[in-house]
Amino acid sequence: MLRARYGRTVIEARELAKHYRVHRRQPGLRAALRSFVRREHVTVRAVDRVSFTIAEGEVVGFLGPNGAGKTTTLKCLTGLLHPTTGAVRVLGHTPHRREPEFLRRISLVMGQRNSLFWDLPAADAFEVNRAIYGIAPGPYRSALEELVDLLDLEPLLHKQVRVLSLGERMRCELAGALLHRPDVLFLDEPTLGLDVNGQAAVRTFLRDYNTRHGATVLLTSHYMGDVTALARRVLVIDHGTLRFDGDLAALVEAHSPHRLVRVTLRETVPAETWAGLGEVSSIDGAVVTLAVPRAETAAIAARLLTTLPVEDVAIEDPPVEEIIRNVFAHA
């Protein structure tokens, strides 16, 4: 249903699994010595039979706690890891074969990691990418001009990448990753560590870029703001398995049976007033927040307005973070 809005499938994971064999030992010197002689191995199922497809032009948010398997999935999709079982197709290629025709059409950006050469000025680092991707002078110039303009890079171009601030570097990273105009963009925590302005700049840019070039974007992030600002569809993964795949709005509805009604009062009322209206989630002076069943929201708001000295009423969904916590708590 969701896919009908978009074009053909560009990313497909079928029963994708990635298991690691790691050696385990108890703490302490004796255990260390024993493990030196004989290793005890355990298999970690980082990703366990995950299936999904993503269509051309879609922006999909990939959510999950640390160690859920997001990055491992991303690495299988970019060809860095060989899947243990299952199949992955991206743009009609099998990623881990790392065919140049495939690699030329994707890009991977990871927050707080550098793909640009540190010791070079940004402009030279871009030149390296130009040579790597074999971009012809015409397209290179126009892509560079567009990126310099959108990301406001002019003042940064001739500074060495390592002297740039984190936010400046991330903007350069994005430019470096997009010079070859990839069809599929994989973003792993692209706003990690950035301040509010930096995060906003990156989000605005990514949204513009997706609209302009119709690139498919798969994005993981801890910051819900990234996901709500960019992605309509989310994949929720936990302990290596897929918990939810669908519209962000549907996720909110399915996992949050409550809405929040925030009431600002002209005068204080006794605590027992709220009994029967909803669950009080916070009282901050004259502002009281109630969690009320979704279906009864309108009726309860009307009752509040008629029976209490109300100055203002606001109705909203709980923060997505909370909803995601719910998803994992019920999993």
Add this chain to the structure above:
Amino acid sequence: MNPWPRQARILGICWRAAVTGEMEYRFNFLANFALSMFWMLWAAAGASVYFRFTGTVAGWTQPEVLVVIGLFFALNGLRQALLQPNLERMTEYVRRGTLDFLLTKPFDAQLLVSLRHLKVNNLLDPVLGLTLTVIGVALSGRGVSAAALASFLLLLACAVLLMYALSVVLMSLAVVLVAGEELGRVSFAFVELSRFPVEMYRNPAQAVLTVVPVAFLTTYPAAALLGRLDAYLLLLAPAVAAGAVVLATLLWRRSLRSYAGASA
């Protein structure tokens, strides 16, 4: 389009930046020059001790040994300038996940990872070393025929390829082991063994060094220059060098297959 192959252009950009960077530190350059001169003269003087009481050691005269010492300095300088700085960074590439990025690019990462950093100051050592080699040849009183010069250049190229192959093998190990700070010492030790002609070592060390193949680094190129090389080595050396590079490349690819990447 630019006529240069892509690899050369990319390395060109990186090396140009290295040159620009190091040119800012003139004192370093001079200090390095003085230090290199000192170590080379020290090695040459040290070798002269052997020749106080005898004209030849294991069939090598003093000027001939100088040829080998010069070649040793040249190769070691090249190793320090081009291979060591890259090998040192390999563990960091794996730990920080930089390798992830290199591997998601439509490019053979091996060349870029193994050669992109350059320590310009150390490039002086090959010049000094080759100067000592020329002096040694002159003192030996032997003329150098065109054929001897050609075989020397061929064997020297083989020696450089061998060093490169070892460096790639060590980089592959760094990918698999993740901990690889000490691997640089292995490459140092390998080249260090070539300081003297292998004939000066007793057996079985001599046999081991011929097989390992330290003899191909300095002993055989020096022998070629001095016109005392066994002809079969002109075929064997390129075969050994090519075999080493192929093996190293296969090992590199194998190591990438087991590469799990730096975690998030």
